[in-house]
Amino acid sequence: MNKAPAFAVVGHPNKGKSAIVSALAMDDTVAVSDVPGTTKRHSAYPFEVDGTRLYTLIDTPGFQRPAEVLEILRKEPCPADKRFEAVRAFVRRYKDNPRFADEIELLTPIVEGAGIVYVVDGSKPYGSEYEAEMEILRWTGQPSMALINRIDESDFTDAWRRALSGYFHIIRTFDPMQAHYTQHLALLESMAQMDERWTASLKRSVESFTAYRKRQIKHSAETIARTVSEALCHTESVTIAADVPDESQKTMLMERYKESLRNMEAHAKTKIEKIWHHSRIQKSEDTLSLQNDDLFSEKSAELFGLTRKEIVTAGAVTGGIGGAGIDLLFLGHTMFLGGIVGAIGGGTAAYFAFEKLSDIEILGRKLGSYTMRAGPMKSRNFPYVLLNRLLYHTMRIATLSHAKRETLHLQPDTRFVERYLEESDRKHLETLHRKMRKCDEEAQKARLSYAEHLKRVLERKLLSQ
């Protein structure tokens, strides 16, 4: 049997109990809402790593009639050692009485052995109406702690601390809307102190939790590295009958190519959301624009930390001519291609590469046909554009509390990568981008170092806040 401790999160209605459960269990399926009385039944949310349960949070409805319940409990004289039993008897006796439905729901897990996490809103003044519920919790004698959650800006924390200290030994502040890893760890440490029977197990949880977070970071870094590498090497081809494609064929191919790159990015983002248990988020974001400004302008290159010298010497596009028939290139017809011409002054644009296919059998007939290919991406900025967006996405998702229900606005600015990458990181990544563009065996090795490097960059940020 698994001995992972369970904690019932209890308190007044609408004080952030479900938000706390959601944040601590890292589960965004918990119902969090500003309508008081949202949670009607108690439900358990286990937190598991590799199939091992570390702890369980139990969401509960708020107290509705604590004074009446306390009156019933106090009717008969009851020595302290019999009070737990008295509360249990109350739960049994009033199990089907709708008058105390919420109290029965919230007390059930406690009389079954759960620890108590009592939640108050530190942005509202303390009032004696909270005393009956705190007294009931004290009657149970179960290990307990109080959590002060400030829902808005006002601060009555000191008054709350004074009041709570008469009922709880451990009092902590916690903001479920900020997914601060260090705050979460500190809270687990405090929970480990609630009862010595749980200490060892919760200490192990802290270790597993840290190891788990490192794995999440590693998987995110690998996802980003794979996506950048695949997007750099991606090509789209169509076979055409004549050596001069018509406009609609070119546009179609270019749209398909762009669409594939966008899909790669979207796929990576979904993967990252899954890694961080955020599959249900509502988000508003722009898709990868693939506009000239981002991909080919010197201004963007400078933002990514590419120096003027690097741009001039290497050109805004890298590499040579991809295909045989460079004279078949029809530059300037689409915005996208126009950008290349602008960036390199009408010179070697390897964007569209046409390779003559001959002696290829199609449907049993010999055909002299041509392949029109878009890609691989030659823009020097492109891997930075993608890296910037995916790093931004990872940072936002990894630091997003599971208690948030509002739409997440994602607007990466080009300076993000600059803020996150130091000069030495950038130099290293630039070397790796160059190797990854070769799309050969060396490129695979470069991708692994790239992932390793990104992991260190992400760890620097995500393990310290």
Ligand SMILES: Nc1nc2c(ncn2[C@@H]2O[C@H](COP(=O)(O)OP(=O)(O)OP(=O)(O)O)[C@@H](O)[C@H]2O)c(=O)[nH]1
């Ligand atoms: N800004 C902010 N809002 C919070 C915080 N904690 C909770 N909320 C909001 O307060 C409202 C109530 O939160 P819930 O977690 O649903 O409260 P509850 O105690 O479970 O409520 P019931 O289930 O109705 O008893 C929700 O709109 C939350 O988004 C907080 O720390 N900061």
Ligand SMILES: [Mg+2]
């Ligand atoms: Mg609730």
